[in-house]
Amino acid sequence: MPRLTLLCLSVLPFLSAITASAHLTYPAARDFGVFSGTVPRTATITGQMTKNFGWADGTDADFGHQDDQRYFKFTLGEALTISISISSLDPANMLPAFSLYSGVGHAATDPNNPDYDGASITQQYLTSLGSPTREGAFDALHTWKIANDPATSFADLVTLTYMGHAADGTSANYGLAPGINGDGLADGFVTAAFQLPAGAYTLVVGGANYTTQTDATARGFTATVSAVPEPSSALLAALGLLSFGMIRRRRCASGMA
Ligand SMILES: [Ca+2]
Numbered sequence: 396m397p398r399l400t401l402l403c404l405s406v407l408p409f410l411s412a413i414t415a416s417a418h419l420t421y422p423a424a425r426d427f428g429v430f431s432g433t434v435p436r437t438a439t440i441t442g443q444m445t446k447n448f449g450w451a452d453g454t455d456a457d458f459g460h461q462d463d464q465r466y467f468k469f470t471l472g473e474a475l476t477i478s479i480s481i482s483s484l485d486p487a488n489m490l491p492a493f494s495l496y497s498g499v500g501h502a503a504t505d506p507n508n509p510d511y512d513g514a515s516i517t518q519q520y521l522t523s524l525g526s527p528t529r530e531g532a533f534d535a536l537h538t539w540k541i542a543n544d545p546a547t548s549f550a551d552l553v554t555l556t557y558m559g560h561a562a563d564g565t566s567a568n569y570g571l572a573p574g575i576n577g578d579g580l581a582d583g584f585v586t587a588a589f590q591l592p593a594g595a596y597t598l599v600v601g602g603a604n605y606t607t608q609t610d611a612t613a614r615g616f617t618a619t620v621s622a623v624p625e626p627s628s629a630l631l632a633a634l635g636l637l638s639f640g641m642i643r644r645r646r647c648a649s650g651m652a
């Protein structure tokens with residue numbers, strides 16, 4: 396076999412590995428698992444990397460590349476209040492932000508066929524949206540759609556339904572798109588809580604530095620999801636009885652019946 400052919404064959408798996416890593420995937424290491432209301436639970440995922448502009452790039456009119464963020468999933472067994480916190484390991488060079496969506500991509504059920512910007516149906520769908528030409532499928536502030544290779548029509552697109560977002564800092568770092576919920580302090584940390592119905596959710600984490608879009612360096616962060624326990628109806632009833640008892644005692648002490 397000619398040496399060039401051999402070289403190409405040896406490089407091919409490497410290239411496909413790079414492409415695969417850029418697809419919308421949910422490996423076990425990025426699954427926070429199932430939360431229920433019966434047990435308070437906090438799950439932290441460390442060792443994650445992302446580019447410092449990927450979230451902010453998805454706030455503008457031409458969207459952002461789906462491969463410039465990190466995708467996570469979690470499942471709620473019932474309606475819960477969920478707190479999400481992201482810490483950058485390099486705040487001087489990457490400020491974090493995240494968006495939360497109801498629903499998951501195809502890769503959640505078919506890891507061999509994940510969604511990505513370059514899939515034919517994704518491209519046809521983005522073209523159908525008209526001007527401006529979209530640079531990718533990721534929309535940080537609204538519901539968006541994306542497809543995988545087996546998709547043959549728009550009916551095969553998955554829909555990630557926007558639930559909310561939070562960004563570290565101010566418009567000085569995340570840019571001028573209207574409606575961004577910045578925490579006002581560009582310190583490498585952002586947190587927010589959401590009341591959510593039961594279901595499966597996609598958490599997208601990316602950099603909130605809009606003006607650094609030529610910086611391809613991946614930087615580290617830690618993501619934490621906590622189920623905030625709701626006061627149970629039994630607890631509320633107990634608190635009600637307790638306050639009733641205190642009122643009675645006060646009335647007795649003051650000679651009232
Ligand atoms: Ca953009």
Ligand SMILES: [Ca+2]
Nearest residue numbers: 452459530608
């Ligand atoms: Ca861009």
Ligand SMILES: [Ca+2]
Nearest residue numbers: 578580582584
């Ligand atoms: Ca902050």
